[in-house]
Amino acid sequence: MGRPKQFDPDAVVGKAMDVFWRKGYAATTPQDLVDELGIGKGSLYHAFGSKHALFERALERYRDTQAAALVELLDQPGPVLPLLRSALELLIETDLGESGRRGCLAVNTATELGGRDDASTELVRRMFERTEGAFKAAVERGQRTGEFAPDRDPAAVASLLLAALVGMRVIARAQGGRERLCRVADAALAML
Amino acid sequence: MGRPKQFDPDAVVGKAMDVFWRKGYAATTPQDLVDELGIGKGSLYHAFGSKHALFERALERYRDTQAAALVELLDQPGPVLPLLRSALELLIETDLGESGRRGCLAVNTATELGGRDDASTELVRRMFERTEGAFKAAVERGQRTGEFAPDRDPAAVASLLLAALVGMRVIARAQGGRERLCRVADAALAML
DNA sequence: TTCTTTCTTTACCTGAAGGTACAAAATTTG
DNA sequence: CAAATTTTGTACCTTCAGGTAAAGAAAGAA
Numbered sequence: 003m004g005r006p007k008q009f010d011p012d013a014v015v016g017k018a019m020d021v022f023w024r025k026g027y028a029a030t031t032p033q034d035l036v037d038e039l040g041i042g043k044g045s046l047y048h049a050f051g052s053k054h055a056l057f058e059r060a061l062e063r064y065r066d067t068q069a070a071a072l073v074e075l076l077d078q079p080g081p082v083l084p085l086l087r088s089a090l091e092l093l094i095e096t097d098l099g100e101s102g103r104r105g106c107l108a109v110n111t112a113t114e115l116g117g118r119d120d121a122s123t124e125l126v127r128r129m130f131e132r133t134e135g136a137f138k139a140a141v142e143r144g145q146r147t148g149e150f151a152p153d154r155d156p157a158a159v160a161s162l163l164l165a166a167l168v169g170m171r172v173i174a175r176a177q178g179g180r181e182r183l184c185r186v187a188d189a190a191l192a193m194l
Numbered sequence: 195m196g197r198p199k200q201f202d203p204d205a206v207v208g209k210a211m212d213v214f215w216r217k218g219y220a221a222t223t224p225q226d227l228v229d230e231l232g233i234g235k236g237s238l239y240h241a242f243g244s245k246h247a248l249f250e251r252a253l254e255r256y257r258d259t260q261a262a263a264l265v266e267l268l269d270q271p272g273p274v275l276p277l278l279r280s281a282l283e284l285l286i287e288t289d290l291g292e293s294g295r296r297g298c299l300a301v302n303t304a305t306e307l308g309g310r311d312d313a314s315t316e317l318v319r320r321m322f323e324r325t326e327g328a329f330k331a332a333v334e335r336g337q338r339t340g341e342f343a344p345d346r347d348p349a350a351v352a353s354l355l356l357a358a359l360v361g362m363r364v365i366a367r368a369q370g371g372r373e374r375l376c377r378v379a380d381a382a383l384a385m386l
Numbered sequence: 387t388t389c390t391t392t393c394t395t396t397a398c399c400t401g402a403a404g405g406t407a408c409a410a411a412a413t414t415t416g
Numbered sequence: 417c418a419a420a421t422t423t424t425g426t427a428c429c430t431t432c433a434g435g436t437a438a439a440g441a442a443a444g445a446a
Contacts, residue, residue: 003391003443004443005391005392005441006393007392008393028220029220032435033432041394044394044396047435047436052435053434053435105305110305112364113297113364114305116295117294124369127369130365130368130370158380159381161377161381162358162377162385164365164378165358165359166361167361168357168360169357169362169364172301172361172364173322173357175308176315176318177308177319178319178322186353186354186356188350189346189347189350189353192350193385195415195421195422196413196422196423197423198412200424223402225403235405236426240423244404
């Protein structure tokens with residue numbers, strides 16, 4: 003009932019995710035959103051309420067697409083080491099690729115809003131936790147199949163892998179070259 | 195000649211560093227600076243020219259104090275492993291301590307301005323490079339003295355240590371607990 | 387067809403970001 | 417002392433962030 007929306011809210015949230023990912027939260031203005039989402043300011047605020055609410059939707063979308071994709075990749079069956087390698091390579095290529103060193107939205111949000119925006123901080127914290135969990139499961143699997151030495155604490159290794167991944171994406175934003183990023187990935191895999 | 199300044203510019207830059215460190219670049223307003231630096235807006239702009247110029251001074255100060263302190267710590271003589279351990283522990287305590295999870299100004303700047311502000315990006319890139327160099331030198335030293343296995347590539351290990359350190363500080367901003375941060379540090383040291 | 391509901395457009399609003407202008411104040415030089 | 421120079425405080429300015437209001441448009445309900 004009532005006039006139907008002239009845009010697809012899901013698609014708009016996806017575009018908003020891209021904008022926030024590229025520019026950050028504070029640096030994204032309502033005008034940026036109007037320009038890049040292709041809908042009027044009225045519709046924007048009518049549909050989403052506020053810039054912050056839209057940002058939360060975008061961050062949830064990031065979790066459900068990007069972060070989830072990484073977890074799914076790690077959960078695949080088969081030898082674990084190639085999985086880890088392709089995960090890290092995927093991120094390196096993403097960071098160096100077309101879309102231009104925007105890094106990771108969760109990481110960017112952690113440093114921009116961490117401790118100052120509870121909802122966003124909590125979303126990011128859980129994404130980190132989930133990713134770490136996937137790493138831990140992968141390491142445990144690798145130990146069971148004899149692929150990795152069984153004497154390392156999987157939780158500790160997983161924490162290190164998460165930190166290395168996060169650090170890699172920050173370094174990518176600071177103009178870190180491919181060699182440097184690959185060195186991080188190689189060293190991380192070599193320690194297993 | 196002329197009227198003398200009523201404040202110490204160096205001290206003001208130090209305070210500005212704290213403010214930017216705590217709030218980030220965009221989220222720091224001229225009014226915040228006036229309030230927290232204790233000087234008038236006229237003096238502020240007269241002495242430093244612009245918010246951005248002051249930020250660059252603050253970032254250089256960060257490099258010359260915080261980043262330099264880490265490098266100096268790593269360059270100390272004696273067994274390398276305890277040095278690395280105390281470096282990581284120092285950062286963990288800093289991140290969890292009084293000043294409140296502000297993380298690392300270089301990391302925060304990388305994710306906020308990386309690729310969008312050339313001067314800042316370059317400053318951060320060089321800080322990362324310098325820190326990685328200090329890690330590499332430490333690892334090489336540890337290998338020469340037989341403290342570490344000699345078969346690992348020091349550059350690769352150093353890259354991983356830098357990434358882990360950076361990642362740790364991001365995770366700290368996302369409410370990562372002490373256990374998690376210590377797990378990262380332990381795992382990083384265990385791989386040597 | 388009119389009523390109701392929801393969406394869209396356009397106009398508008400308030401506050402503050404980021405900075406400039408200028409006169410007054412404090413110093414050194416002649 | 418007057419002149420020249422630099423700093424300071426206050427007032428002011430322009431733009432835009434972030435959002436609201438109101439009127440019209442497009443649908444279904446009665």
